[in-house]
Amino acid sequence: MTTRVGIREVARAAGVSVTTVSHALNDATSSRVKAETQQHVRDVARNLGYAPNRLASGLRNQRSQILGLVSDEITTTPFAGAMIRGAQDAAYERGYVMMVVNSGLDRELEHREIIMLQQHQVDGVVYARLYHQGVELPQELAGMPTVLLDAVTGDPAVSSVVPDEVNAAETAVETLIRAGHTRIGMINNVDDIPATHGRLDGFRNALRRHGIEHDPRHLVIGVAETSGGREAALDLLSQPGRPTALFCFSDRVAMGAYQAATALGLRIPEDVSIVGIDNLELIADALWPGLTTVALPHYEMGRWAVNRVLDDIENPGAPAEQARIACPLIERGSVGPPPAGA
Amino acid sequence: MTTRVGIREVARAAGVSVTTVSHALNDATSSRVKAETQQHVRDVARNLGYAPNRLASGLRNQRSQILGLVSDEITTTPFAGAMIRGAQDAAYERGYVMMVVNSGLDRELEHREIIMLQQHQVDGVVYARLYHQGVELPQELAGMPTVLLDAVTGDPAVSSVVPDEVNAAETAVETLIRAGHTRIGMINNVDDIPATHGRLDGFRNALRRHGIEHDPRHLVIGVAETSGGREAALDLLSQPGRPTALFCFSDRVAMGAYQAATALGLRIPEDVSIVGIDNLELIADALWPGLTTVALPHYEMGRWAVNRVLDDIENPGAPAEQARIACPLIERGSVGPPPAGA
C-alpha cells in the first residue's frame, strides 16, 4: 500500500489543476470543465484508485456525512440488530454512514457519548430505544436534527417512529376471529407502557368490530416473560368455558402459553390457538408448531428514522412527523379452527 | 444554539493565542505553557463549552479516532448486538468511536462499504462474523490495521479472536459428569464449521479425561435448529439404555431436546439432564426449567478485538495474535443427578 493518493496526485497525473479535478468529479455536468476533460479526469482518478478524504471535505463543507445512532441497550434481543441494519442500509443508500453509541441506562455516559458524536460533527442523530416508550430528549441534542426511534416525547416538534401497537393487536386478534374463534383470551403486560395500552385497545377494537362481546374473565395480566405467560395461560385455560384462543402480549409470553397448554394436555392448534407479537424468530420458529405472530417492524423503523433525519438535514424546516409503522402478520402453525365441541 | 465555538474563540476569550490554547488543552503537563495559564485556558474552554472539531484534528493528525466495524449479518440473533456493544465500550474507553457497516452476504456491497469507511479515514477495522468461521480477508483491507472477530484466516499475520470451542464443550460435558452422569449423548451439527469439530473434540476430551468410554450410538448429528434437535433427541432418548444426559450443540438444539423429552414423557432434569451452548437468554431463560448452558463470549470478543486493533494502531509492528476466549458456564435448572434406576 503506497501512500494515499489525493486530489493533487490526480491533478498532476491528468495534467490539470486540482480545481478542475474537483469540478470534474463533483459537478454532474459542469459548465466549468469541458466534457472531454471531465471524462479524462475521471478515468485518471479511477485508475489511480482515488478516494476523496471525507475528513477534508467534511471540514470544508461543514457536513460530515455521518449520522449518530444512540441507543439504550443493545443486547439480549435481536431487535437492536434489526434497527441498526435498517438504519445503516438507508444511510448507505444516501451516501451516509452510521456511528453507533450505546450507553445502557447511564445518563452521564450517554451525555459524554453524545458530545463525542458532536465532536465528530455528525450531521444528525437518531435516538433509539429498544422497546416503544416515552423519553426525554437529552439537552445536548437540542438544535441538531434528531429523530426518535421506537420512542416518543411530548414535544410535537420532534419526529418519531414507533410500531402501530393498536393495529398490530387488531391484526393478531382478527386472525383468530377469521379462524372462527369467539372465546378469545388475552394475556397482557403489567407494565405501564404504550404497548400495554395499545395492544389492549386493539384487542377490544377487533372484538367490537366483529360484534363479539368481551368476557372480562378472559383478560389476564402478568409479567411479560415466559413464566408470566405460563401462569396466566394456566389460569385462563383451566377456566370452565375456557378460551379457545389466546392473544399473547409478546412471543415470550406465548412461549409460556405453549408450556401451559402442554402441561394441561392441550394440543396447539387443535385444542387451543395462540398468537403472539414480536416475531422473535428465535422463539417463533423454534416452538412446535411454529408460532403465528405479528412482526414488530424494527428494520423498517430504522430505515424510516434515518430517512427522516436526512430529509431534515437536506431540507430543514419541514414540519415534524410522528409515524406509526404497520406490523405484518407472520403465519406459522399455531392458529387453527376452534375445537368442534366449543 | 449559537454558532459553534472553536479554538479561536477560546483563545480570544482567554486572551492568548490559539497555539497556547492547543498546548494548554492537549499536553498533559506542558513545558510550553505555564501551569497557571493552562488552568485558566481550561476554565475558559469549559465555560464556553468548547468541543474540538475532530474532522479538523483528524485531518491535521492523520488520525480520525474512528474504527470501522464490518459484519456480515446483524439480525435474527442477539449476538451481533453483544459484539457491537463490546466493541463500542472498549472503543469509548480509549477515546474512539465505531462506524458500523454490514453487507449481508453481498461481496460487492461489502467492497463499497469498506471504501466508504476508508474515505472516512478509519484508523482500523474489525471484520466480524456472526458465527465462528473461516473467511478470506477483503483485498481492500490489506495494509490497514485489521482484526477478525469470530472468524479466522489461514494467514498467521492477522490477529483474530474466536470462542474456545473445545473448552466450551469440555465445560458443558464436565458439568454433566460432575452431576454423576456417565451415559452422555451428544447432538452435534452437520455443518463443516469450526464449532462442529471443536465441540466434538471437547466432548471426547471430557469423557476420556474421566475414563468414560464413549458409546458411538450416543452421538447423533442433525441440523442445528430446534427441529433437528427434536428429532435427534427423540432418536437418542428412545434407545434402550438411553443416555441420562444430553450435550447439545446449541441452545436451539437443546430447545428441540426439551420438546422431545416432553413428548416422551421425560422430565428435565429428573429423567434427563440437558446442557446447551450459546446462552441465548431468549431461549435459555424461557425454557422450563431454565437451560444450563455455556455462554459464547460475544461481548468480550468485541472488546478484545477493538483493544487489539487499537494496540496495533498505537504500537505498529507487534506480532499478530490468535486469541481464543474462554466460555463460562451459566447454570440454570436443566442439570441434575441421573435417575436412580440408571
Place this chain on the structure above:
DNA sequence: CATCAAGCCCAAAACGTTTTGCAAAGGATG
C-alpha cells in the same frame, strides 16, 4: 485589425486544528 464574449481553466482562500521554528522577557553567570 481591434474589440468582445464565451468557454475553459487556474490560483488562492477557507474550513479548524496541531506543531514547528522563532522571538521576547527575565534570570543567572562571567
Place this chain on the structure above:
DNA sequence: CATCCTTTGCAAAACGTTTTGGGCTTGATG
C-alpha cells in the same frame, strides 16, 4: 555590564478538500 540560558508565548504552515474570482484562449463581430 555583556552574555547566555530558560521560560513562555506567538505566527505561520500544513492536513485535503471546495469554491470564488479572475485570467487566458479562441473565435466571432464591428
